[in-house]
Amino acid sequence: MERIRELTTNPVLSNSARLGTLLSLYVANKLTFSDLLKITELPKSSLFAHLQVLEEAGLIRVRKQFTVSGPRTIAEITDKGRDTVKRYLDVLKQFQ
């Protein structure tokens, strides 16, 4: 019960765009900033702020990477992020 409360009241996951970004990274493992912009349909500044919150919580890692199409900002889910999503899904199953 404590675990359920902890997850559902977690401020990092309380925002749907932030949770959606984390779930998308759980599926894809890593995505470019421009991919995330199109997926979330958020303005650049909002997406950047959400990524910062997720990174500060240790759920994702943001880094610059050189690709064939030039330098790209990549967001990648961490092990902690993956565990958090799994626990979150378990909690959701219990609710449903």
Next chain:
Amino acid sequence: MRRMKSVEEAKEIARRATRRIIRKTLGKYYLLWSTYSLVIGVLYILTPPSLLENPLPYILTLIPYLTLTSYFFMDMGKKLRRYKELIGWKSRRRVSLLIVLMLAGFVMLVLGHEPGFNYLLILGLSLYTSTVDYYIYYTASFARFRYYDLLTMVTFSISMFVWFLPLPYSEALYLVMSVVWIFSGYSSLSEVIEDV
């Protein structure tokens, strides 16, 4: 209630991400195989007449194509499994069965290619093409099934039968297949680049 709405919105974002990943992979897959009949055509022209009956160059050409296809689909399969976890959908058994049937079809195709095994060849061709087509349909349905997915399925089936069975106008059909697959690959990738 508000929390559940927020979770549904988050899942919708993940669904868009999945759709994007699948469409991108299908685009790369279509473009990859669009070059196959052209490569085989060039190989046929460059091969000395005395070696034309030797199947080895054609088999060797298949290796990079099959390697890349396996890589694309294994990577996409992993991502699809995680997406299905999110939406609470369990269908692993169906995909495994499909892959077993596909491999069985492929083995029948190879064995039936020997003279005198025509029934096995036709059975293998039917099983292999229908499972590959179904797999394309199944995968593409996660990324909104498009008319160009259908075009690739139809041209794939026709070209497989033309490849193994002596049918007229085969060269023209390979060219049509290449053009259709280039179009499908381009359409898939531009869909991902321009909108979600």
